[in-house]
Amino acid sequence: MTKEYLSVIVVEEDEGTQIFFKNIFADLKIKTKVLFFSNGKDGVDYLMKEDALVPEVLFMNYDFPEKNSLELIDQVKENFRYNKMTTVLYSECLSEHEIEEIFVKGINVFMKKQNNYSNLKKAVTEIITVNWQYYTSVLNKENFIMKV
Amino acid sequence: MYVKFDLNALCKKVLDEKLKEQGLKYRLLNFGEVEFYESFTQEQHKIFKKNLEEYGIEIIESQKVALVQKIKDTIVGLVFSKEAVTVKASIYISEKLNHSYGYLSNLFSEVTHTSIENFIIIQKIERSKDLIIRNKQSLTEIAHKLNYSSVAHLSTQFKNTTGITPSQFQKIMLKKRKFQSIINNINVA
Numbered sequence: 022m023t024k025e026y027l028s029v030i031v032v033e034e035d036e037g038t039q040i041f042f043k044n045i046f047a048d049l050k051i052k053t054k055v056l057f058f059s060n061g062k063d064g065v066d067y068l069m070k071e072d073a074l075v076p077e078v079l080f081m082n083y084d085f086p087e088k089n090s091l092e093l094i095d096q097v098k099e100n101f102r103y104n105k106m107t108t109v110l111y112s113e114c115l116s117e118h119e120i121e122e123i124f125v126k127g128i129n130v131f132m133k134k135q136n137n138y139s140n141l142k143k144a145v146t147e148i149i150t151v152n153w154q155y156y157t158s159v160l161n162k163e164n165f166i167m168k169v
Numbered sequence: 170m171y172v173k174f175d176l177n178a179l180c181k182k183v184l185d186e187k188l189k190e191q192g193l194k195y196r197l198l199n200f201g202e203v204e205f206y207e208s209f210t211q212e213q214h215k216i217f218k219k220n221l222e223e224y225g226i227e228i229i230e231s232q233k234v235a236l237v238q239k240i241k242d243t244i245v246g247l248v249f250s251k252e253a254v255t256v257k258a259s260i261y262i263s264e265k266l267n268h269s270y271g272y273l274s275n276l277f278s279e280v281t282h283t284s285i286e287n288f289i290i291i292q293k294i295e296r297s298k299d300l301i302i303r304n305k306q307s308l309t310e311i312a313h314k315l316n317y318s319s320v321a322h323l324s325t326q327f328k329n330t331t332g333i334t335p336s337q338f339q340k341i342m343l344k345k346r347k348f349q350s351i352i353n354n355i356n357v358a
Contacts, residue, residue, distance in 0.1 A: 050282050051282050121344070124341045124345065126348065127345070150283060151291075153282060154283060154288070157281065158241055158288075160291070160295055161295065161298075164298040164299065164342070167331050168332030168333050
């Protein structure tokens with residue numbers, strides 16, 4: 022049997038945003054198990070471990086002061102275990118061109134970061150619902166690009 | 170080089186080989202259903218399950234889940250059929266599976282957290298992505314093939330589902346392929 026929930030990892034510095042995410046995931050109809058990391062380095066250090074849990078979805082803030090999030094994700098994706106993982110990057114403002122670039126580099130979803138709880142909830146719910154379909158049906162991950 | 174494969178044929182072949190390996194008497198039916206001529210032990214079931222897991226094939230235990238899988242397979246068959254199907258999806262599905270559409274529709278939502286209508290849209294957009302990447306047909310032809318009343322209708326649904334337009338999608342995927350082939354060449358060199 023396929024497991025009945027999605028494993029999710031969120032890498033987010035801001036505590037307030039983490040709480041938003043926590044509440045949103047707790048409210049979803051689709052069950053999730055979520056791990057949080059407060060910075061890119063901790064998140065990547067965890068994922069590089071042999072016995073790390075492979076999440077179905079990785080949410081990461083695009084704007085880390087210390088390190089480029091695309092580089093971090095590249096580093097993780099070098100391990101074939103993470104081939105099937107959906108990667109979601111979010112940011113408050115990116116130009117159309119920058120968004121295109123992150124898709125070209127293999128990111129699946131770009132989410133415009135919403136500061137308002139209900140808008141963020143709407144966006145996260147949409148992303149998780151689509152991922153549930155990718156997870157439970159045979160859909161081509163290669164073609165999976167989404168902007169929310 | 171791109172290859173195209175028939176998943177259905179592939180899975181049947183794997184199933185066939187794995188079942189033969191274990192010396193079980195069986196018959197392969199449609200929709201991934203296997204009928205056994207004799208009962209097998211818990212131990213055999215376990216080994217079989219493990220053997221198939223390697224290939225990403227899983228044994229579906231629950232009747233409900235199995236019926237939902239049949240609905241999904243029917244929808245995929247409908248959306249990916251060579252000829253355009255003109256009959257209404259709801260009628261097609263309920264006739265094919267011999268249950269009322271209301272029953273199937275409720276069951277589907279309960280198990281998958283999405284509606285049949287939504288799932289059809291997801292599949293249609295998936296197929297259109299595939300056709301857009303192949304770049305052999307115009308968007309108008311693709312819209313017609315997938316039973317959209319107009320190209321605008323397809324574009325709107327595409328945008329609503331993915332957040333980007335079909336032409337943006339095409340542009341990104343082209344760039345992505347170029348980028349990946351550069352990376353692969355670097356790794357080989």
